[in-house]
Amino acid sequence: MIQPGTYQPQTSQSVPVPPTKKSGCGCFAMGCAAVIGIIVMAIVVLVMVLRAQIYRFTDDKPLALPAVQVSDTDVAGVLGKVATFRAGMEGQGAISPLVLNDQEINAALMGIPDLKPLGERLRVRITGNQLRLTFSSEIPLPLLRGRYLSGEGAAEIGVSNKEIRLNLKSFTFRGQALPEALLAKFSEALTGQINQDPQVQPLFDKLESLEIKDGNLIVRGKR
Secondary structure: OOOOOOOOOOOOOOOOOOOOOOOOOHHHHHHHHHHHHHHHHHHHHHHHHHHHHHHHHOEOOOOOOOOOOOOHHHHHHHHHHHHHHHHHHOOOOOOOOEEEEHHHHHHHHHHOHHHHHHHOOEEEEEEOOEEEEEEEEEOOOHHHOOOEEEEEEEEEEEEEOOEEEEEEEEEEEOOEEOOHHHHHHHHHHHHHHHHHOOOOHHHHHOEEEEEEEOOEEEEEEOO
């Protein structure tokens, strides 16, 4: 039996993104699958970083996330933007950036079926050039089933030259801030895992850039 404070996961192997089903939604479906995979990867990497402190930063029940009111009109607006962006990448007119604010991102998370698994686990806010998350997710490892990572985090994030850049500013679990040394280790490990994962790279191949700027997520694609 695992005793609290004694879990020691192995760290020598890379963390694979779970296989995802293909659909007819083109690059948007690929993006949904990649993002879900990255979230799972982040949880597993964080467990590796926390190691023996895992019980200090986790709980035996999920956190109640803030309610979000989403209308069919909200979801339709996001889907319209995504459709225009995808059409440009497929050669149907100019490629215009996909620009979404945090309300639109939350509408997508809650209202688009491919993103529902994420919508059940997190809420998004954008403040200036920072992405802020409120999250709660069960740890996807058999030996830690029933333990939840819940809290808030802030990060600066971007994608260019087929690589992600992460600058994790803060993470708080159960009201306890992740120490700076562990935060830096988590940021470095997660960045490396994402950039090396073959299931994420096809998405990055289609992006000119991705950034959080002036309260918006801005995605620029390429053909």
